[in-house]
Amino acid sequence: MSEAMARELMAQRFRSFLPVVVDLETGGFNAQGDAILEIAAVTLTMDPEGNLLPDATYAYHVTPFAGANVEQSALDFTGIRLDDPLRQQVAVSEAEALGEIFRPVRKAIKSHGCTRAVLVGHNAAFDHGFLNAAVARCGIKRNPFHPFSSFDTASLAGLVYGQTVLARACRAAGIEFDNTAAHSARYDTERTAELFCAMVNRYKDLGGWDLAQREQGLEEA
Numbered sequence: 001m002s003e004a005m006a007r008e009l010m011a012q013r014f015r016s017f018l019p020v021v022v023d024l025e026t027g028g029f030n031a032q033g034d035a036i037l038e039i040a041a042v043t044l045t046m047d048p049e050g051n052l053l054p055d056a057t058y059a060y061h062v063t064p065f066a067g068a069n070v071e072q073s074a075l076d077f078t079g080i081r082l083d084d085p086l087r088q089q090v091a092v093s094e095a096e097a098l099g100e101i102f103r104p105v106r107k108a109i110k111s112h113g114c115t116r117a118v119l120v121g122h123n124a125a126f127d128h129g130f131l132n133a134a135v136a137r138c139g140i141k142r143n144p145f146h147p148f149s150s151f152d153t154a155s156l157a158g159l160v161y162g163q164t165v166l167a168r169a170c171r172a173a174g175i176e177f178d179n180t181a182a183h184s185a186r187y188d189t190e191r192t193a194e195l196f197c198a199m200v201n202r203y204k205d206l207g208g209w210d211l212a213q214r215e216q217g218l219e220e221a
Helices: 003-013 072-078 085-090 094-111 124-138 153-161 166-172 185-205 211-220
Strands: 017-026 036-046 052-061 116-121 145-152
Touching (some): 003 036, 036 094, 036 185, 094 116, 166 185
Parallel strands (some): 116 145
16 A cells, blocks of 8 residues: 555544644643643654554643743642743743644645544543633634544543553553653653554554455545
């Protein structure tokens, strides 16, 4: 199967949705009032064997929006230091971070023949809620992500491996996980992407998604 055909299969695999893995580190649990401190996204692609693979990573430190709340307990949990000079040099606004992520996501949607992105996250409702709140706050009109559909790797990992904690689920899947690097948006997103791909590919290998039939349909089209 050609690379172009593999990309077409992606559109069939998830009903024309392109899965994009997202993780946010925040200043609390309130999507309306608490700050986004880090955001990362990993786009996915498909190889000629029909396996789902991580493609590209986009990650940004984010400056809290005006009036945002940041709980000290959240900083203690993530290890983020708002006064870190390096962070202050590279941090961008919510609007800039979303714009820098949404542009390549739109390109990936188009190149795979999909219509929208669907958010993949570990406890996806949390990340989706903060993402939608930031989109509304920034007045972004063209959000490439579906407004409410998502794939939750915590639920999927509970089904597949009997584990819902990201670190434990990754280890059950044979994916290395460094606890000292956890709670960085980039690191957690990349491990979540590997985990999602592992589960989707395992399901395919067990016969749950008929690749041969799909490939034949593309050749006949």
